[in-house]
Amino acid sequence: MPTLDDVGRAAGVSRGTVSNVFNRPELVRPELRERVEAAARALGYGGPDPRGRLLKEGKFNAIGFMPPGAYPIAEVIRSPYGRELVLGAAQACDAAGATLSLVNGTDDTRIASIREALVDGFILGHSADIDLVSSAKRRRLPFVIVESDAGPDVNSIRTDGRKGALAVIRHLTGLGHRNFAILSIRRTAGPAIVHMPGETERALASGFALDHERLGGFADALAEAGLSIGRMPIIETTPGDPDAGAVVFDQCGDATAIVAMSDWQAITVLDEALRRGIHVPGTVSVTGFDGTAESARTTPPLTTVAQDIVGKGRMAAEMILANAPPRQVVMPVELVVRGSTARPHR
Amino acid sequence: MPTLDDVGRAAGVSRGTVSNVFNRPELVRPELRERVEAAARALGYGGPDPRGRLLKEGKFNAIGFMPPGAYPIAEVIRSPYGRELVLGAAQACDAAGATLSLVNGTDDTRIASIREALVDGFILGHSADIDLVSSAKRRRLPFVIVESDAGPDVNSIRTDGRKGALAVIRHLTGLGHRNFAILSIRRTAGPAIVHMPGETERALASGFALDHERLGGFADALAEAGLSIGRMPIIETTPGDPDAGAVVFDQCGDATAIVAMSDWQAITVLDEALRRGIHVPGTVSVTGFDGTAESARTTPPLTTVAQDIVGKGRMAAEMILANAPPRQVVMPVELVVRGSTARPHR
DNA sequence: GAAAATTCTTGGAGCGCTCCAATTATTCGC
């Protein structure tokens, strides 16, 4: 690849003049400019390489989005939640004229990705992963953690998951439900993990901070109704896993309410119910979490905990762009009761 | 910000050794390594700046996606079509461990964005925009144009829009329709542009190559049935413009079939029909284009021209990643007849 | 037509890093 120097040599001018031709053409005499442009064309010079400029100038004008867990970036676009979050971030980038980089990282490359991504800041899709946070810190770029709180010196933005969880369970116990199955989020790729009653401690200890908080809310609300979360099956599935619904119905025959940690999982359950001819909410009630656009369009429409996901993504990106002192934002939630919940059968 | 040299000075070692501590720690004696690490911590050195490396090494390990027209990147995520295209590209990036950069560019910054984006190649969301293509060429990075053909020396991947358009119109004329309204894609932001019968030449000349091809298909299929496209109103709207449906019904009262260039626009029409109590397909038939996932879930389900959008995005990204000689790919289409079309009323 | 003012052009310094050949320190073998 030819360089500024090569072009300069070919045109009989200095590197500096060639640079001016490309960056401040008004500074160079028209005839010279044309000579330089001709030389550049002849050599196939494609304009100043951004690498060189970068070293001198600094900013990448881009913010990075790193998916939660070790999810592939495609999964982020595919998931209703991820999509809305990215949409919000994209809105903020549009307003700022910045690029939004979806940064790829498998389990063992995400640390390196943080170190090397060509961005001015990061959105870490929900994760309290200590290693990730500390490498983000080390890099000394602004970053925001979505959906968990990593202390006062780190930007974070999360939903009041506890409150949402309480609201869901109170709604269901209020309707008379006593037997629940909980559909939790598996943090890595792979098939469903089933924790039957009595062996649910492991589930409670695992996964994202997000799950802890929501599970905590579930546990407390169940306790209010004299129930114990330890008696309920907990099933961890990857959101979007099409088998999740089947596993739930296979394993949790006597649950009258299936409580999912995400709309996407709840929708899978709805699909499977339809397939099996199980009536929702007649035979079983189903709840989601997130209030994605999809949740309003299912049959029946999903009872869910709504939050402003797009707003969350936008705010996350704005926090990076603004580069202000760290803040910890907690977004409100609201229970949206729709058609997928009713009194238990009998 | 401290540099390798600063750290080296503080630790009493050379720059090279500090570099080794971070990149090939096994090369440096443990005690020294610790001394260097301590110095780095003390100075708040965040590890080697990727900028420096970049200059030496080259690849960005990222591909850029530039939205069609001057659409903001948020619009790409929001639109069903854009989302699937990006999803496909993300799949290919996942497989290759690359970053997917959604590159921002307004009308007057897109050229500069192409020049300066920190990527190894581009996907140009459908656009035959001469300036853009030539600046992409100039930069000498591999790039792929989606949805139009820019000649044998440029990668492109497009759908057989003409065939799809023919199929739609033949289906509708076969059902007995004679009065159509055409919903075309406005390339810039802004309200609907209405071209009433007799003034449609302008519409035929404008917009994306994509529209030309599809409009050409419509025109020919109409001609087969003894009809003239010049007699049909053509309305250009921005996909996702929620008013599109209203404009169509306000302006095209006697059309028995509304033919949209994208599912998204067709869905808007469906929504508006519902709002006005106009029965689809009883009173008016509606067709989409693209076969997005959404099109199967509308009420009634949409008759549309299906194509493998995700596959298209994936292939586009793969073409860049592979960096092989230019190819021009034409993807097949298939008419999918669903519930939104029927014989005209009366 | 010479000095002053203006416009253009030059090339060195430096951005932070990696690479590598050369140098220095350490360990090994007998």
Added chain:
DNA sequence: GCGAATAATTGGAGCGCTCCAAGAATTTTC
């Protein structure tokens, strides 16, 4: 304990560019 082998460290060159002070060329002014 000494030379050879091995391991660890160094620092210069260079990646492609921008910036800028200085110098050269041209134009203006009186």
